[in-house]
Amino acid sequence: MPELPEVESAVARLRQATVGKTIVAARVLHPALQRRLSQRKAGTLRGARVVSVTRRGKHQLLALDDGRTVHAHFRMTGDWTIDHVDDPLPRFARASLSFDDGTRVVLDDPRALSTLEVHAKNANVDLGLGPEPDDPALTADALKAALERKRGPIKPVLLDQRVIAGLGNIYAAEALWHARISPAAPAASLPQKRIAALLRAIRKVIARATGARYTDDDVSKLAVYDREGLPCRRCGTPIERVVQAGRSTYFCPTCQAD
DNA sequence: CGTATCCTGACC
DNA sequence: GGTCAGGATACG
Numbered sequence: 001m002p003e004l005p006e007v008e009s010a011v012a013r014l015r016q017a018t019v020g021k022t023i024v025a026a027r028v029l030h031p032a033l034q035r036r037l038s039q040r041k042a043g044t045l046r047g048a049r050v051v052s053v054t055r056r057g058k059h060q061l062l063a064l065d066d067g068r069t070v071h072a073h074f075r076m077t078g079d080w081t082i083d084h085v086d087d088p089l090p091r092f093a094r095a096s097l098s099f100d101d102g103t104r105v106v107l108d109d110p111r112a113l114s115t116l117e118v119h120a121k122n123a124n125v126d127l128g129l130g131p132e133p134d135d136p137a138l139t140a141d142a143l144k145a146a147l148e149r150k151r152g153p154i155k156p157v158l159l160d161q162r163v164i165a166g167l168g169n170i171y172a173a174e175a176l177w178h179a180r181i182s183p184a185a186p187a188a189s190l191p192q193k194r195i196a197a198l199l200r201a202i203r204k205v206i207a208r209a210t211g212a213r214y215t216d217d218d219v220s221k222l223a224v225y226d227r228e229g230l231p232c233r234r235c236g237t238p239i240e241r242v243v244q245a246g247r248s249t250y251f252c253p254t255c256q257a258d
Numbered sequence: 259c260g261t262a263t264c265c266t267g268a269c270c
Numbered sequence: 271g272g273t274c275a276g277g278a279t280a281c282g
């Protein structure tokens with residue numbers, strides 16, 4: 001269930017469950033996943049110890065004591081189920097890592113779009129990511145420079161992970177609503193002041209979601225996402241839904257007029 | 259830039 | 271049976 005705040009929470013659980021422990025078995029359980037990571041290669045993880053678990057954008061990186069890195073990405077519907085080696089596998093188990101203390105970490109993903117890879121020691125892994133939303137180097141000027149290089153409407157540009165790492169479909173729409181910017185506004189010509197407002201809004205929506213679990217209660221607090229036809233929380237105008245670059249965009253046609 | 263594609267389930 | 275889904279990428 002991943003946008004950046006959900007990945008952040010997944011990383012915290014993964015870290016808690018695995019750091020300092022040694023892998024005793026690794027299984028790749030779904031053919032689509034096996035195309036990226038063969039069972040043979042996964043098997044080489046046996047005996048390696050997890051040194052650290054970190055997040056970059058929506059990517060999760062497990063550093064191993066032998067220098068290799070396990071690299072996971074949830075895409076649309078992935079999540080970790082953390083259980084015990086003796087438990088029955090979850091219904092949508094796609095891969096699993098078992099540890100020397102009996103802990104098992106299961107990649108649980110109904111759509112099986114998640115990815116899992118193992119990178120060699122010293123491998124140059126380019127995740128293709130821009131700055132994190134909370135990166136102090138991400139100033140309004142820096143964001144303006146990045147946006148000026150892009151063509152097309154702002155909303156799809158915000159989903160480009162090279163612009164800002166970790167922003168997804170929900171929080172892109174939420175941030176635009178808070179900043180009162182139309183999702184169709186050309187990214188390249190947004191004025192400085194509006195970009196500054198957008199950056200503040202991005203930080204606000206991400207910060208508010210981080211730490212909180214992604215509960216129904218949180219969803220009900222969203223300003224525009226999945227609220228087509230419902231009144232704008234600011235002006236009462238019905239929220240509209242359009243499709244941009246194949247993704248749903250929700251916005252208020254009154255508050256976000258340009 | 260938009261579109262199709264990877265997958266599978268939920269819902270109309 | 272069609273549409274949609276919180277992501278990313280290859281392609282035209």
